Structures are given as C-alpha cells and as structure tokens.
Amino acid sequence: MPGLIDKLHRDHINMSELLELIAGQLSLMQNNSADVDYPMMRDIARYFMSFPDTVHHPLEDEIFALLELKRPDLKGELAIVRDDHREIAELGMEFYRLMEAVCSEHVVARSAIVSAAENFLARQQGHLNLEESEIFSAATEALSDDDLAAYELEHGGKPDPIFATELREGFTRLHDAVVAARG
Numbered sequence: 001m002p003g004l005i006d007k008l009h010r011d012h013i014n015m016s017e018l019l020e021l022i023a024g025q026l027s028l029m030q031n032n033s034a035d036v037d038y039p040m041m042r043d044i045a046r047y048f049m050s051f052p053d054t055v056h057h058p059l060e061d062e063i064f065a066l067l068e069l070k071r072p073d074l075k076g077e078l079a080i081v082r083d084d085h086r087e088i089a090e091l092g093m094e095f096y097r098l099m100e101a102v103c104s105e106h107v108v109a110r111s112a113i114v115s116a117a118e119n120f121l122a123r124q125q126g127h128l129n130l131e132e133s134e135i136f137s138a139a140t141e142a143l144s145d146d147d148l149a150a151y152e153l154e155h156g157g158k159p160d161p162i163f164a165t166e167l168r169e170g171f172t173r174l175h176d177a178v179v180a181a182r183g
C-alpha cells in the first residue's frame, strides 16, 4: 500500500474510534441517561471540522481525481465519495452547532439531538465503509508512491490535532477520552 494511502487508512481508524464514542453516547441518550457527555460530542464534531473536513477529505479528492484518470470505470463511486465529502461537512457543521447550543444551555429537543447524532454517525460510517471496501484497494493497485509524492509533499506535514504527537490546544480532553476508551 502506498504510504499516503496507508496514512489515510490510519486516519479512518482514528475517525472510527471517535465515531465509537458517539455510538456510546447515543446509547446513553436512548436509555435516557443523565451522563451524556455533550461537550465531548461537540469536540468530536469540532475535530471532524478541523481535520477530516479540512485536511483528509481535500487530500482524498485530489488523489481520487488521479485515480479516476487511471480507473475511469470508478467514475460513479468516486462521484458519490466527492458528494459525500461536501454533504458530510455540512451535516457535521449542523451537528456542531446543535451540540454547541446544548452546551450553552439552550433548550434543544432530545429527539433532535438523537437524530442529529444518528445521522452524523450513519453518514460518516457509510462513507468510511465505501472508501475502505472499494476505493482504497483500487487506489493501492493503481497508484504508486511516485504517483503520490507531490501530494505527500503538499499535505504530509499537516498534523492531526488529536492523534499526532503534538496535540493541538482544545483537544486534550477528547484525546484523554479516546485513550480511556481504549482501556
């Protein structure tokens, strides 16, 4: 697997860990628990805006455009992935705004919070599954490290605010929650 595809794959593992945290919060909400951690969900939404939406997805868009030149038969799937990137960013922003409202003690219907969290989770997981099951294997076969060298140079140095060695300010609490969930 080319190094850059492997890096994107590792990003997916990181995102999956955060989505698991949301799934855990969702079952707390569905059980009417008083222990729902809204600030954590807000921080997860903020993370998706800060890294997947602004670094991971734009890099994929560039790499997948190159992949489409080599595998025009994947045009349909790659169009879905590209649309997903735009729609997921919009959905994530809405989810963030809702979590921010809850954390600022605005009254928000529980049903609205649950459905926003469910939608966010389902869209993100569906997107990760599509890329992992179909797109990354095709990219691994069609693209070499040499093909991806320019992208590596342009994007390789942009650090992940939670999973890189240097944590970005404002994400340390979420990093601790991820480590705690690993057990």
Ligand SMILES: [Fe+2]
Residues within 6 Å of the ligand: 057, 060, 081, 085, 127, 131
């Ligand atoms: Fe993606």
Ligand SMILES: [Fe+2]
Residues within 6 Å of the ligand: 008, 012, 056, 060, 128, 131
């Ligand atoms: Fe991805």
